[in-house]
Amino acid sequence: xxxxxxxxxxxxxxxxxxxxxxxxxxxxxxxxxxxxxxxxxxxxxxxxxxxxxxxxxxxxxxxxxxxxxxxxxxxxxxxxxxxxxxxxxxxxxxxxxxxxxxxxxxxxxxxxxxxxxxxxxxxxxxxxxxxxxxxxxxxxxxxxxxxxxxxxxxxxxxxxxxxxxxxxxxxxxxxxxxxxxxxxxxxxxxxxxxxxxxxxxxxxxxxxxxxxxxxxxxxxxxxxxxxxxxxxxxxxxxxxxxxxxxxxxxxxxxxxxxxxxxxxxxxxxxxxxxxxxxxxxxxxxxxxxxxxxxxxxxxxxxxxxxxxxxxxxxxxxxxxxxxxxxxxxxxxxxxxxxxxxxxxxxxxxxxxxxxxxxxxxxxxxxxxxxxxxxxxxxxxxxxxxxxxxxxxxxxxxxxxxxxxxxxxxxxxxxxxxxxxxxxxxxxxxxxxxxxxxxxxxxxxx
Amino acid sequence: xxxxxxxxxxxxxxxxxxxxxxxxxxxxxxxxxxxxxxxxxxxxxxxxxxxxxxxxxxxxxxxxxxxxxxxxxxxxxxxxxxxxxxxxxxxxxxxxxxxxxxxxxxxxxxxxxxxxxxxxxxxxxxxxxxxxxxxxxxxxxxxxxxxxxxxxxxxxxxxxxxxxxxxxxxxxxxxxxxxxxxxxxxxxxxxxxxxxxxxxxxxxxxxxxxxxxxxxxxxxxxxxxxxxxxxxxxxxxxxxxxxxxxxxxxxxxxxxxxxxxxxxxxxxxxxxxxxxxxxxxxxxxxxxxxxxxxxxxxxxxxxxxxxx
Numbered sequence: 001x002x003x004x005x006x007x008x009x010x011x012x013x014x015x016x017x018x019x020x021x022x023x024x025x026x027x028x029x030x031x032x033x034x035x036x037x038x039x040x041x042x043x044x045x046x047x048x049x050x051x052x053x054x055x056x057x058x059x060x061x062x063x064x065x066x067x068x069x070x071x072x073x074x075x076x077x078x079x080x081x082x083x084x085x086x087x088x089x090x091x092x093x094x095x096x097x098x099x100x101x102x103x104x105x106x107x108x109x110x111x112x113x114x115x116x117x118x119x120x121x122x123x124x125x126x127x128x129x130x131x132x133x134x135x136x137x138x139x140x141x142x143x144x145x146x147x148x149x150x151x152x153x154x155x156x157x158x159x160x161x162x163x164x165x166x167x168x169x170x171x172x173x174x175x176x177x178x179x180x181x182x183x184x185x186x187x188x189x190x191x192x193x194x195x196x197x198x199x200x201x202x203x204x205x206x207x208x209x210x211x212x213x214x215x216x217x218x219x220x221x222x223x224x225x226x227x228x229x230x231x232x233x234x235x236x237x238x239x240x241x242x243x244x245x246x247x248x249x250x251x252x253x254x255x256x257x258x259x260x261x262x263x264x265x266x267x268x269x270x271x272x273x274x275x276x277x278x279x280x281x282x283x284x285x286x287x288x289x290x291x292x293x294x295x296x297x298x299x300x301x302x303x304x305x306x307x308x309x310x311x312x313x314x315x316x317x318x319x320x321x322x323x324x325x326x327x328x329x330x331x332x333x334x335x336x337x338x339x340x341x342x343x344x345x346x347x348x349x350x351x352x353x354x355x356x357x358x359x360x361x362x363x364x365x366x367x368x369x370x371x372x373x374x375x376x377x378x379x380x381x382x383x384x385x386x387x388x389x390x391x392x393x394x395x396x397x398x399x400x401x402x403x404x405x406x407x408x409x410x411x412x413x414x415x416x417x418x419x420x421x422x423x424x425x426x427x428x429x430x431x432x433x434x435x436x437x438x439x440x441x442x443x444x445x
Numbered sequence: 446x447x448x449x450x451x452x453x454x455x456x457x458x459x460x461x462x463x464x465x466x467x468x469x470x471x472x473x474x475x476x477x478x479x480x481x482x483x484x485x486x487x488x489x490x491x492x493x494x495x496x497x498x499x500x501x502x503x504x505x506x507x508x509x510x511x512x513x514x515x516x517x518x519x520x521x522x523x524x525x526x527x528x529x530x531x532x533x534x535x536x537x538x539x540x541x542x543x544x545x546x547x548x549x550x551x552x553x554x555x556x557x558x559x560x561x562x563x564x565x566x567x568x569x570x571x572x573x574x575x576x577x578x579x580x581x582x583x584x585x586x587x588x589x590x591x592x593x594x595x596x597x598x599x600x601x602x603x604x605x606x607x608x609x610x611x612x613x614x615x616x617x618x619x620x621x622x623x624x625x626x627x628x629x630x631x632x633x634x635x636x637x638x639x640x641x642x643x644x645x646x647x648x649x650x651x652x653x654x655x656x657x658x659x660x661x662x663x664x665x666x667x668x669x670x671x672x673x674x675x676x677x678x679x680x681x682x683x684x685x686x687x688x689x690x691x692x693x694x695x696x697x698x699x700x701x702x703x704x705x706x707x708x709x710x711x712x713x714x715x716x717x718x719x720x721x722x723x724x725x726x727x728x729x730x731x732x733x734x735x736x737x738x739x740x741x742x743x744x745x746x747x748x749x750x751x752x753x
Binding site: 086090093097115118119204205227255256257258261262263266267272398399401402405406408409412413415416417435438439440441 | 503504505506507590592593612613697698700701702704705706715718719720721722
């Protein structure tokens with residue numbers, strides 16, 4: 001009996017191994033059909049109707065989806081918006097590798113587009129007519145979604161950087177709002193000296209912020225050409241950034257508070273954090289997250305690295321893309337086009353989204369919008385100006401999501417121990433190179 | 446024997462004994478079948494699948510290839526993995542003795558019968574175990590805060606400057622503190638219930654022999670609950686090696702101190718969910734499982750041998 005049991009167990013184990021093996025071995029073929037899809041094909045699909053599943057956390061899409069359904073009553077939009085950031089990408093990557101439950105439309109941030117396009121996870125939208133929309137968008141976002149002739153998504157919003165500052169704090173201690181990063185360091189010293197509880201900014205190590213700062217400083221650490229990548233944090237731009245930021249770290253002028261935490265919202269509200277350099281999508285978050293500080297904050301152009309230089313950078317922003325394994329592509333494209341290029345843009349801008357389309361950015365209505373939260377300031381003028389001055393040639397890694405996840409393991413050391421920021425960046429570079437090689441990229445040294 | 450010849454040997458019988466034996470064996474399977482099915486589904490199949498996964502490598506460029514034991518050789522040379530293992534081993538060596546020591550002391554005090562409000566103490570010390578680990582960690586994370594948390598408030602109220610519990614040097618101790626707080630009550634209850642079943646006649650005999658409390662503890666109580674001590678130790682070893690919840694939940698507050706390879710479990714989690722390296726992650730998980738099993742088994746053998 002005993003021998004029989006163990007034999008049976010062994011059999012079951014073997015069988016389950018085989019069964020699981022069989023399911024895991026499913027082949028994958030990239031469904032790349034490059035036939036042009038005409039506008040009438042799309043119209044016909046809209047008349048016929050169907051449903052489109054959209055994974056996106058952008059809050060303004062809710063109204064857009066409702067409007068779209070009203071306009072095309074036969075089309076049903078299933079908006080799934082519970083997941084954002086890392087959780088969203090994990091779910092998306094899992095669905096793609098399982099070839100099951102892949103959404104028809106997915107929100108993909110600019111830094112992650114190349115990761116999915118490279119592995120043929122996204123549909124090229126050029127055959128649907130997306131290539132003709134290039135001139136509608138500002139260059140930064142368009143560069144992020146296009147690659148040669150291929151277009152992997154339509155830009156939804158953008159994040160040209162600006163310096164948000166707490167005017168009340170600056171006025172109280174009679175410190176001038178910095179226009180260069182050297183003045184910024186001075187202001188940091190003055191403010192912290194006047195009140196040891198006040199810090200010029202919070203920074204406890206944030207990959208998105210650091211890469212945007214490098215971008216503005218003229219550093220181009222990532223060079224990507226297909227599957228060949230180069231990672232180098234030792235150029236002149238990177239040095240400019242690390243030299244300046246090291247001073248702020250060494251003199252303990254940065255509040256060690258992570259973004260999007262309770263402490264962060266409190267710090268923005270009670271004057272602990274005096275400035276915040278981030279994307280132009282921030283105002284809506286101020287209104288909802290820091291309602292108590294209404295009237296205290298203002299927007300200003302990003303401090304320059306050399307006086308008079310207007311170079312800016314992007315921070316955040318995302319596109320809507322069509323996963324290659326999604327269904328109802330004509331309908332999906334129609335929705336994306338409506339939301340990010342058609343009537344949906346106006347709807348979203350009215351709700352506080354920051355557009356990536358030049359027409360909206362340049363319109364007087366947009367530029368003369370007064371922000372109650374910023375004491376009636378016409379902040380969009382500053383943001384639009386920043387958008388026009390975003391430095392070009394920046395690219396993210398095709399595995400930026402992973403690289404960002406290990407940022408604090410490496411660069412983070414500079415914030416909590418004696419490690420120099422430049423050495424931290426070097427460690428980040430090494431770890432990213434290692435991963436790139438493991439993933440089959442050709443990494444140039 | 447020979448007298449028991451069947452009277453009508455000419456008539457062939459349709460072999461009832463084999464049929465009966467069959468039925469008996471199927472009845473047995475009927476009883477253990479549900480267990481075997483569930484066991485295979487939730488235990489054997491995932492392990493088999495992990496082993497299967499660990500033999501492949503999936504790359505962003507190049508797709509999935511069979512690599513044999515390459516993942517294993519890579520893992521055995523992986524500094525990040527060994528550093529993580531070293532960290533939980535240190536945790537094990539320091540935190541587990543402290544936790545079990547406190548639990549044992551409390552159990553002995555409760556059992557001594559010299560304490561007023563015994564059931565009150567028993568329930569309050571056990572209570573933290575009833576708090577879910579996630580909630581407990583969030584709560585402690587808030588208290589550890591040097592800006593707006595309890596530590597910050599103490600600093601402000603008394604004009605002192607306590608070290609940051611979430612700094613890289615202290616965060617492991619801070620996690621140990623949370624785990625101790627959570628599990629002292631649980632271990633205390635194991636020890637306490639083992640102490641309760643010791644026959645009182647032994648104590649009376651000891652008293653007649655003139656043994657004091659200390660002597661009673663070392664000569665009667667501790668040897669009697671050795672089994673419980675071994676079990677609690679094994680649970681704690683497994684718990685330490687599987688440390689995940691606390692670092693995972695504290696991480697948003699201390700990203701620079703708690704790295705993505707902080708504990709072996711957290712490392713496998715990061716490999717899988719951030720790096721999409723499911724195959725390598727499965728390999729590390731299997732190696733970690735084997736190490737845990739070996740150590741727990743050695744402790745059990747040693748513990749039991751002393752008992753014999």
